[in-house]
């Protein structure tokens with residue numbers, strides 16, 4: 001098949017996954033349009049996200065790594081405490097993660113992450129291809145194209161629609177309309193067993209520490225950048241639900257009372273004392289699930305639209321970025337006539353499903369371990385997994401080989417491998433000679449970026 005120069009994509013959603021998709025497609029020279037419901041890329045939800053070495057590695061191929069490192073704080077330690085503040089586990093990310101994969105996780109505020117990804121796009125791309133205040137309400141497809149309609153009546157069409165609009169995905173609804181919903185879930189169907197509220201406050205603990213407080217049905221996770229601490233509190237729901245609940249300020253205030261006496265790291269402060277200084281607050285149910293089928297015809301899903309996990313292990317976005325890599329690799333083959341659409345998209349899902357499912361399971365385990373769902377989780381947490389050599393052995397034997405399987409962009413030039421550890425990456429960087437790099441991009445980190 002000849003190369004289809006008119007092949008184009010419509011990205012629905014400009015969250016961190018959608019914006020990374022925009023970077024990837026523009027780098028490989030696939031025309032795209034991105035539609036984002038929000039009016040800007042500067043919304044501050046008060047949440048933070050940890051980027052792992054596999055993500056930083058592909059971000060270095062997109063020449064974004066240095067920019068992200070400049071807004072992030074490296075995390076070196078994770079400390080586990082009981083409700084009375086007793087420290088019973090202290091994990092060194094240097095020995096667990098850096099030693100294996102070449103870097104510790106990088107903590108970024110979600111707002112800064114999104115605005116950095118957006119601001120790093122070249123001006124001509126932003127002005128012509130990125131559209132804000134565009135809420136997609138429906139998607140349809142013909143034999144040759146897919147079309148998205150927005151709430152303001154505007155219509156956009158492309159060769160393929162990529163649903164990157166998160167957990168309440170419109171594109172997913174269209175895909176599911178083509179099959180029985182029960183055929184498309186792994187059994188959990190985005191059921192939420194936990195709810196989560198988070199808030200920010202002026203930093204009081206070390207920047208390189210992440211603190212977790214574990215206990216029965218209520219657990220916290222807290223990390224900080226230079227100025228701000230990000231607190232996440234997990235609360236087990238009395239009954240698991242699939243309902244999309246919108247929590248009020250009063251709901252959050254009431255939930256915060258339950259956690260009022262929990263410790264703030266080893267400062268001696270209680271949560272109520274930092275709650276009084278809160279800046280941004282949010283609350284949501286934490287659904288969990290992974291679809292079996294991520295595409296239908298010209299519609300395909302990436303990120304939270306396809307798989308959603310509890311944030312405890314900090315893996316949700318990192319999984320979504322791997323979707324971007326795998327899908328971009330296949331779209332290049334489809335565009336170039338080396339692969340037909342159906343088998344290309346199936347190869348994309350095959351490349352991602354197993355690892356995404358393992359991430360879902362690992363995240364589910366970490367949430368239940370932190371919330372001592374039953375005596376087995378409590379025992380494992382307090383007395384087994386807190387033994388340093390056990391945790392190291394499990395990470396080295398089970399987790400590190402999976403992280404090492406993470407993909408790289410095949411069509412982008414390889415960059416110097418900055419992230420080298422004990423475990424060799426299964427997919428090495430491609431040759432440093434560009435095969436698909438689009439013109440208009442420089443070779444330095446963010447060299448063609450616009451500023452605003």
Ligand SMILES: Cc1cc2nc3c(=O)[nH]c(=O)nc-3n(C[C@H](O)[C@H](O)[C@H](O)COP(=O)(O)OP(=O)(O)OC[C@H]3O[C@@H](n4cnc5c(N)ncnc54)[C@H](O)[C@@H]3O)c2cc1C
Pocket residue numbers: 012013014015016017018035036037038047048049050051134135136137164165166167168170196198232284302303304305311313314315316317318319320
């Ligand atoms: C409190 C919290 C902490 C987290 N911490 C971590 C972490 O440390 N590490 C990690 O890897 N993951 C973490 N996650 C998960 C991570 O945030 C998600 O996996 C990630 O944001 C998914 O990105 P996404 O772009 O797929 O979806 P989203 O971030 O949900 O973005 C979707 C975008 O689509 C837009 N949109 C939605 N509907 C429409 C529509 N109809 N039309 C147009 N646009 C639309 C939205 O406005 C949004 O901008 C955390 C999540 C939470 C809630």
